[in-house]
Amino acid sequence: MADKKTAAPALDLDLPAPNLAEMWHTTTHWVQVHYLSILIAFGAGVLIYLALSALKGAGKRWRGTRGDPLSYANVVGRAASRTGHFFRIMVAARLVVGYADAPESLFRTVAFLFTIATVFQGAIWAREIILGLIERKTLAEDGGAETLANAMGLIRVLVTFALFAIATIVVLDNLGVNVTGLVAGLGIGGIAIGLAAQGIFSDLFAALSIIFDKPFRRGEVITYDQTTARVERIGLKSTRLRAMSGEKKVMSNANLLQKEITSLQTLTQRRVTYAIGIIYQTPDEKAEAIPALLRAIVEGEGMIFVNAGIVAFGASSLDYQLNFDVPDPDHHDYFQMRHRIGLAIWKRFKAEGIEFAYPTQTSFTAAPDGSAIMPYPPVQPVRDVSGKP
Known part of the structure; x- marks a missing residue:
């Protein structure tokens, strides 16, 4: 028995078209001479075909029956379920012609088809695994199915185009075609398209x-x-x-x-800051008691008191600052709680006789020597009919 062929020779594009009659004659002669080897190889090929078919069936079961649809077993099962019928046939045929020492013309034909089937089947497997891992990464964290659905069409197109472009180049290279020019042309074309639609692509990748x-x-x-x-x-x-x-x-x-x-979604609480100004005429004991008063107001509303105190001596007011946290980060509840605290401060200050400051201005007049004088002349005291003031 002749040596086994282990690899398909490079395709010589300058060779004339194969002689079909000669191929038929040599194939018939090969079958007559090596029928026992052919039968053995054919049996092994059938077993391989059945094994690949079983692998495809197992992939469908893994994909449909395993508990977690995003598990690695389901990702692998998804890829295995896409095993093609043509690929399974060509794997079996390649084993037969390799083991039974097929004629050169038949071997080259089967090797040619086997190369195409294997490369494109590998691209299909890689695409399914990549897409499955993308879905696993995106959905496993927060279940963003709707967000992923918006982009999955684009992702599928990009992954499919890239993998099948690589598969096509690999097939042509294995067949002896010079792919340097093709790769350069694809690169230049990709650059031109990217420059022409850079605004669209920037938003897509964003x-x-x-x-x-x-x-x-x-x-x-x-x-x-x-x-x-x-x-x-x-x-x-x-x-x-x-x-x-x-x-x-x-x-x-x-x-x-x-x-x-x-x-603001991950906040467990939101900080509220109030600036409060009171008049300078406020009694000392009331000004000193304001931080404790504000604390009682905040805690009475169920909020988290942080601090309060004097922060500045304003032009018209003694300025305090109050900081407290709202446990519920929802914007509506935060706004309503800020309103309730503000209203409670206003009512409590009003009850305690503490006046809020507003912009005021006091004018003083002076004599030429700089001493302060009244801005109006003295008023004569009014006397009653008895002459008493």
Whole structure:
């Protein structure tokens, strides 16, 4: 028996078309001479085909029956379930012609088809594994199915194009085709397309960055620039937000990611700061008791008191600052609690006789020597009919 062929020789594109009659004759002669080896190899090929078919069936079962749809077993099962019928046939045929010392023309034909089947089947497996891992990474953390669905079409197209482009180049290279020019052409074309649509691609990749890096999620309240808004939808080109004042805002993904974003969603509590000014004529004991008074007001409303005290001597007021935390970070509850605390401070100060300051100005007049004088002449005392003042 002749030596086994282990690899397909490079395809010589200058060779004439194969002679079908000669191929039929040599194949018939090969079957007559090596029928026993062919039968053995054919049996082994059938077993390999059945084994690959069983692998595909097992992949479907792993994908459909395992508890966690995002487990690695399901990802592998997803890839195994995509094993193609043509690939299974060519694996079996390659074993037969390699083991039974097939004629050169038949061997080259089977090796050619086996190369194509193997490379593209590998691309299909790689695509399913990559997409499965992407879904696992995105969905396993926060279940963002809707966000992923917005980008999954684009991701699938990009991954499929990249893998099948590589597979095509690998096939051509194995067949002896010079692919240097093709690779260079694809590179130049990709650069030209990227420059022409750089604005669109920047937003698309910004959307992918939002999906995978998760600076914010759908439903979160975020602050950027001077705007506080809730994220309503993350699209491939833009993100739609609803401002706390009710306006709908649409921003491109690339522009939004360039801003400093503060997420309020993960806050366990929110800090409220009040500036309070009282008049300078306030009695000392009342001014000293104000921090304890503010603490009692805040804790009486169920909030978390932080501190309070004098922070400045203003032009018209003695300035205090109150800091307290609202346990519920929801914007509406935070606003309502700030209102309740402010109203309670106003009522309590009013009951205690503590006056809030407002801008005032006192004018003093002076004589030429600098001494203060009254701004109006002295008034003669009024006397009654008896002449007494």
